[in-house]
Amino acid sequence: MKKRISLKDIAQKVGVSTALVSYVLNNRMQGRIREEVVQKIKKVAASLHYQPNQVAKSLKINKTNTIGLIVADISNPYSSGLARIIEDEAYSHGYTVIFGSSDERIEKCELLVDTFINRQVDGLVVLPPENADKLIKSLHTRKIPFVLVDRYFPELPVNSVCINNHEAAKSAVDMLIQQGKKRIGMISYNTTLTHLQDREKGYKAALKGAGIKVDAKLIKKVMLSKEEEEVPLAVAGLLSLSQPVDAILFISNKTVLPGLRYLNAKQIDIGIAGFDKTEIFDFIQMPISYIQQPLHHIGVAALDILLKNISKRQKSTQLFMEAELINKVQFAD
Known part of the structure; x- marks a missing residue:
C-alpha cells in the first residue's frame, strides 16, 4: 500500500517546520508568511499529491462537514428532487451529503441512522417511516442535530418542515x-x-x-x-x-x-x-x-434549520408551508 504523504514529508522537502506547512495548507496566518514560501509549500504539496487526513482533522475540530439524508425511496421523484436541492444547498455551505433510502422500513431507517452517526455526520435530515417515534425521541434525547421533512409527529417538539x-x-x-x-x-x-x-x-x-x-x-x-x-x-x-x-x-x-x-x-x-x-x-x-x-423552499428551509441547530443557534422549529393547487x-x- 502506498504511503500517505504527511505534513512532515512536505516540510522536509521544503526545508521548513511542520507547523509552518500546516499553517499554509489550512490558510492560517495569512499575510504573516512570505508569499514565496507559501507558494513553494503549495507547489511541493501538489507535486507529492498530498491529501489532508480528513478523519484526523474531524477528530481535532469535532466536525466532519457531512450531513446524512434519509429519504423513503430515492427513486421517487419527490425524494430525488428534495435530495438534489439539499445537496446543492449543503454544498454552498461547505457540506457534503450522504444519502440512504429507508424503503418505508423502520429497521432500515434505524440502521441508516446508526451508520451515519458512526460516520460522525454533523446532522441528519430524515423522512421518517411509520413507527419511527422511538427513534426520533432517541435522537432528540441524545441531542443529535436533525430535522424531519415531509413527515412530523405532533406530540414531539422536534424540528420539522412540512406542507399544510x-x-x-x-x-x-x-x-x-x-x-x-x-x-x-x-x-x-x-x-x-x-x-x-x-x-x-x-x-x-x-x-x-x-x-x-x-x-x-x-x-x-x-x-x-x-x-x-x-x-x-x-x-x-x-x-x-x-x-x-x-x-x-x-x-x-x-x-x-x-x-x-x-x-x-x-x-x-x-x-x-x-x-x-x-x-x-x-x-x-x-x-x-x-x-x-414547494420543494425548493422545503429543502432550503430544512437545511437552514439543521445548520442553525448544528451551530447551537436555534431551538426546535416546526414549519408548515402552503402548497399550490x-x-x-x-x-x-
Missing part, C-alpha cells in the same frame, strides 16, 4: 366539487403517518363543507410500498360500485401513477386530483390537477 397537508387535500377536493363532481373517491393508505392522515381529514372536511356525506365505501386504502399491485384493484373497486365515482383524489404521487395507468388502459375519463406532478401526466389525455409542493381542467379542450 390538510388544506392541500381540502383544496383539491373543493376544486373537484366546484367542477360538479358528486361521488368523489379517495385512494389512501393503511398507515399511522400523520401527514397522510391529515390529507384524509382534508378530503373529509371538503365533503362536509359542501354538504356531501362522507361515504366509507368511497375510501380505498392500500399498503405503503404496494401501490403497483393494490391501487389498480382499489380504482376498479370504486368504478364497480352501483353508483361509481365520478372523481378520485390520489393521496400521493405513488398512488396516482398506477391509478392513471389503469384508467388510461380502460379509457375511463373521470375527475382526477393528486399530489406532485410526474412525467406520466404529459402522456395522459385526461386533464390531471395536482397539488404542487394546479387546476388543469380549465385548460382542457
Whole structure:
C-alpha cells in the first residue's frame, strides 16, 4: 500500500517546520508568511499529491462537514428532487451529503441512522417511516442535530418542515366539487403517518363543507410500498360500485401513477386530483390537477434549520408551508 504523504514529508522537502506547512495548507496566518514560501509549500504539496487526513482533522475540530439524508425511496421523484436541492444547498455551505433510502422500513431507517452517526455526520435530515417515534425521541434525547421533512409527529417538539397537508387535500377536493363532481373517491393508505392522515381529514372536511356525506365505501386504502399491485384493484373497486365515482383524489404521487395507468388502459375519463406532478401526466389525455409542493423552499428551509441547530443557534422549529393547487381542467379542450 502506498504511503500517505504527511505534513512532515512536505516540510522536509521544503526545508521548513511542520507547523509552518500546516499553517499554509489550512490558510492560517495569512499575510504573516512570505508569499514565496507559501507558494513553494503549495507547489511541493501538489507535486507529492498530498491529501489532508480528513478523519484526523474531524477528530481535532469535532466536525466532519457531512450531513446524512434519509429519504423513503430515492427513486421517487419527490425524494430525488428534495435530495438534489439539499445537496446543492449543503454544498454552498461547505457540506457534503450522504444519502440512504429507508424503503418505508423502520429497521432500515434505524440502521441508516446508526451508520451515519458512526460516520460522525454533523446532522441528519430524515423522512421518517411509520413507527419511527422511538427513534426520533432517541435522537432528540441524545441531542443529535436533525430535522424531519415531509413527515412530523405532533406530540414531539422536534424540528420539522412540512406542507399544510390538510388544506392541500381540502383544496383539491373543493376544486373537484366546484367542477360538479358528486361521488368523489379517495385512494389512501393503511398507515399511522400523520401527514397522510391529515390529507384524509382534508378530503373529509371538503365533503362536509359542501354538504356531501362522507361515504366509507368511497375510501380505498392500500399498503405503503404496494401501490403497483393494490391501487389498480382499489380504482376498479370504486368504478364497480352501483353508483361509481365520478372523481378520485390520489393521496400521493405513488398512488396516482398506477391509478392513471389503469384508467388510461380502460379509457375511463373521470375527475382526477393528486399530489406532485410526474412525467406520466404529459402522456395522459385526461386533464390531471395536482397539488404542487414547494420543494425548493422545503429543502432550503430544512437545511437552514439543521445548520442553525448544528451551530447551537436555534431551538426546535416546526414549519408548515402552503402548497399550490394546479387546476388543469380549465385548460382542457
